[in-house]
Amino acid sequence: MAERVTIRPYRDEDLGDVLDLLGLALGESPLLQRTPALFAWKHLDNPFGRSIMLVAEADGEVVGFRAMMRWELVGSNGGTVRCVRPVDTATHPGYRRRGIFRRLTLEALEIASSNGTQLVFNTPNRHSAAGYSTMGWVEVGPIGVLIRPSLRLLQRPNREAKIPQPDDLIQYSSPLDDLTPLRRHNRGLTTLRDTTYLNWRFARHPTARYSLVGNGDGRAVLRPNLRRGRRELVISDIFGSQPGVAARAVRRSGRADYLVASFQRGTPERAALVRAGLLPIPGLRALTLYVRPLGALPFDVTSMSAWDLALSDVELL
Ligand SMILES: CC(C)(COP(=O)(O)OP(=O)(O)OC[C@H]1O[C@@H](n2cnc3c(N)ncnc32)[C@H](O)[C@@H]1OP(=O)(O)O)[C@@H](O)C(=O)NCCC(=O)NCCS
Numbered sequence: 441m442a443e444r445v446t447i448r449p450y451r452d453e454d455l456g457d458v459l460d461l462l463g464l465a466l467g468e469s470p471l472l473q474r475t476p477a478l479f480a481w482k483h484l485d486n487p488f489g490r491s492i493m494l495v496a497e498a499d500g501e502v503v504g505f506r507a508m509m510r511w512e513l514v515g516s517n518g519g520t521v522r523c524v525r526p527v528d529t530a531t532h533p534g535y536r537r538r539g540i541f542r543r544l545t546l547e548a549l550e551i552a553s554s555n556g557t558q559l560v561f562n563t564p565n566r567h568s569a570a571g572y573s574t575m576g577w578v579e580v581g582p583i584g585v586l587i588r589p590s591l592r593l594l595q596r597p598n599r600e601a602k603i604p605q606p607d608d609l610i611q612y613s614s615p616l617d618d619l620t621p622l623r624r625h626n627r628g629l630t631t632l633r634d635t636t637y638l639n640w641r642f643a644r645h646p647t648a649r650y651s652l653v654g655n656g657d658g659r660a661v662l663r664p665n666l667r668r669g670r671r672e673l674v675i676s677d678i679f680g681s682q683p684g685v686a687a688r689a690v691r692r693s694g695r696a697d698y699l700v701a702s703f704q705r706g707t708p709e710r711a712a713l714v715r716a717g718l719l720p721i722p723g724l725r726a727l728t729l730y731v732r733p734l735g736a737l738p739f740d741v742t743s744m745s746a747w748d749l750a751l752s753d754v755e756l757l
Pocket of ligand 1: 570
């Protein structure tokens, strides 16, 4: 059966079939809708370039899809690392375990490699992680989270509630009109944050609504969310030389059931958030980081200590 499956580059006219397949295989949530707008934001309008996209076709039907977003990380030495991030992948339920995901992924890797990509990184779910491990991916480790619960958690969760908007959960927030990449010197691999990136990542996201608190010394980028009927306020990123200013502003203005963030051990943002009452929750991982180097790199990318990630680096919401 697998012999009849052909792999070819994605074409614009495949969009409807691909969105149907992603919806069928992965489902959708209010923030992660399988819409042309979200697809375009992710795969066509990304400032690092158009994604590598392949489809698998059988009997004229799209039965598999594979996308790898282009990305650029900057290392602690200031050097840029050209990356791809395998994100959306799906095989039609009637065609699974026939090697389609493997063929799509290996072919996309070859394209990435021939374009000078040095590193592949992603945070796969448990369905695909097993497959990546058989194709040379290495598990780096969990991306742990910090949480600050509020007394509102004692109330019943409301699973019927709508996703909150910034004004519902944040007092004194400002719109995203001043996204200057004022970030401290990075301690490890992190996204190259320039103004174009920040505008795309936060201001132009088709479904997630971001807001800012703090001032020029320390600013937090916040995203309200609903998880299992709980109103969470995601601290997606922190900018500025004084993260304590940002952390205190979040605490003062947040009206959510809980705050959640992820900054790595040893970073000033993490220290500031811990001082503001956010606690690491052992065993609770947001996501698990996997890598596959495509060439020699001056960092040990398989060690978490080589990375300096915020939630905005790993989530695509
Ligand atoms: C994950 C998914 C893309 C795999 O597609 P597939 O075409 O069936 O995968 P392949 O046949 O190429 O499998 C390659 C390897 O992945 C692993 N694998 C795939 N499906 C697996 C499963 N259900 N359980 C355990 N391992 C699995 C195996 O190691 C497999 O190699 P093997 O068959 O030689 O043992 C498919 O199950 C899917 O669409 N799932 C829902 C969507 C999803 O979760 N996507 C990933 C997140 S973006």
